[in-house]
Amino acid sequence: MSDIAPTSPRGAWNTAIYARLSRDRRGLSENVSIQVSECRDYADENTWPVVGIFPDNDISASKYSKKPREHYDLLLRAIRQGQVNIILITEMPRLYRRLEELLELIKLAETTKLQRIQTTDGISYNLDSAEGIHAAINAVNNAMLEAARLSKRIKRKQRARAIEGKVHGGGRPFGYEPGGLVIRESEARVIRECARRFIAGESIGDITRDLNKRGVLTATGKPWRIENLQRTFMKKRNIGVREYEGQEYPAEWPAILTREQWDRMEAQRLSKEWRWPKTQTGVRKYLLTGFIYCGRCGSRMYSGGRGPECGRPSQRRYRCRPHDNYGNASGCSKTFRIAEPVELLVTQAVWHVFDDPKVAVFLSPKVDEDKVRHLVQEFERRKGKLDQLVTDYATDVLSRDQFIQAKGIAEASVQEAREALSHYQSETSLAHLPATQTIRDAWETSGLEWRRNILRLVVDRVIVHPGQPGTQRWNGYRFDPEKIEIKWKF
Numbered sequence: 001m002s003d004i005a006p007t008s009p010r011g012a013w014n015t016a017i018y019a020r021l022s023r024d025r026r027g028l029s030e031n032v033s034i035q036v037s038e039c040r041d042y043a044d045e046n047t048w049p050v051v052g053i054f055p056d057n058d059i060s061a062s063k064y065s066k067k068p069r070e071h072y073d074l075l076l077r078a079i080r081q082g083q084v085n086i087i088l089i090t091e092m093p094r095l096y097r098r099l100e101e102l103l104e105l106i107k108l109a110e111t112t113k114l115q116r117i118q119t120t121d122g123i124s125y126n127l128d129s130a131e132g133i134h135a136a137i138n139a140v141n142n143a144m145l146e147a148a149r150l151s152k153r154i155k156r157k158q159r160a161r162a163i164e165g166k167v168h169g170g171g172r173p174f175g176y177e178p179g180g181l182v183i184r185e186s187e188a189r190v191i192r193e194c195a196r197r198f199i200a201g202e203s204i205g206d207i208t209r210d211l212n213k214r215g216v217l218t219a220t221g222k223p224w225r226i227e228n229l230q231r232t233f234m235k236k237r238n239i240g241v242r243e244y245e246g247q248e249y250p251a252e253w254p255a256i257l258t259r260e261q262w263d264r265m266e267a268q269r270l271s272k273e274w275r276w277p278k279t280q281t282g283v284r285k286y287l288l289t290g291f292i293y294c295g296r297c298g299s300r301m302y303s304g305g306r307g308p309e310c311g312r313p314s315q316r317r318y319r320c321r322p323h324d325n326y327g328n329a330s331g332c333s334k335t336f337r338i339a340e341p342v343e344l345l346v347t348q349a350v351w352h353v354f355d356d357p358k359v360a361v362f363l364s365p366k367v368d369e370d371k372v373r374h375l376v377q378e379f380e381r382r383k384g385k386l387d388q389l390v391t392d393y394a395t396d397v398l399s400r401d402q403f404i405q406a407k408g409i410a411e412a413s414v415q416e417a418r419e420a421l422s423h424y425q426s427e428t429s430l431a432h433l434p435a436t437q438t439i440r441d442a443w444e445t446s447g448l449e450w451r452r453n454i455l456r457l458v459v460d461r462v463i464v465h466p467g468q469p470g471t472q473r474w475n476g477y478r479f480d481p482e483k484i485e486i487k488w489k490f
Ligand SMILES: [Zn+2]
Pocket: 294, 295, 296, 297, 298, 299, 320, 321, 331, 332, 333, 334, 335
């Protein structure tokens, strides 16, 4: 390590050895300790006192590397403290790939006792002279060029491998044996199960909890985390696709899932991203908004809770309003109804409809794989266009005004595609009802959006006819079920 001798006078031979292991496997002095002993020998031959050894292990000095070079910083400190006259290295790329760093060192040489950089193959860069500085800059330039050529070569190789569908490397992918070419059936079953459950509308959180409860582990033997589970089963790898820089190539390994399954998962994922407009409290609480109409004037009824007043508890209600959310003239504002009994009545009627197995089968829509794929592709195409606009703006292809105008159009188009997808997803949500579950069971455990999707399948509208409940009692409410009319879609 770095043992620093007392400050040396200028013109002395105090030598600091710097060694670095680069990631690119070139050169003979690969190993840091080999580099160091090579430098030591060289210093001994010249009878230069070694005042410090600064080895940076396994760290690339490539232009793209952001990793700190810890001992390099210590070396700089030793130079600033005036303890170093000579930096000894095996070859220039060990020390520098970035010109700025060399320039910093050249500046240091002006104000400290540092005189030169010496390589063990006998090249000396005298930092006192213009020739020496020039030669050093040339050497670093060459090293930089070499590094650029190297990374281009690596990229070309990676791309060729991708086109041939070859494995990417890295750790063992979940679902496959080491090497990534052979399916590991026990894990493939888990991937298929996750896909099926996710398509059926189960939340990732629930699936994750269940897998962990059953002791199913990741490829590295750890419990699942929510974010890596979805990434794992939605990998394009699982459908036999090798991805490289946004392009897809047929892979050399077998698929676990079909493209259709992947499209449906993507549709599910995208439709989950899309949030329905919410009420002010942030949570939609009204089952029938959008379905329920005033029987007197024919306009929509809205949720309109009565706050707690005059000692009465607050109450959820549907009411006909004189104007809509945009302030436009709307309804007669004369009809209102307590929400609970109306919702209960409609829910029971829907259950009744589904109790007839013939109706249920008739209503259960066939998922059109082509349609799902088309909708997903359309969404992605429009999204891609939007991304391209941002790039065009960033690279000055578009002016700010052009960008703002085009962005508005593109965003609306993306939103439209997403809504189409979302609607199709909800149309098909009944198909996701597990065969063993009745609609009643599912109703209890599923959220409001799922219930509204089911309603959308069968209910055209619910009409609330005017009238006073009088003394009518229905399921504990002052409510007249005769005044509620359900118009079915069939
Ligand atoms: Zn009305």
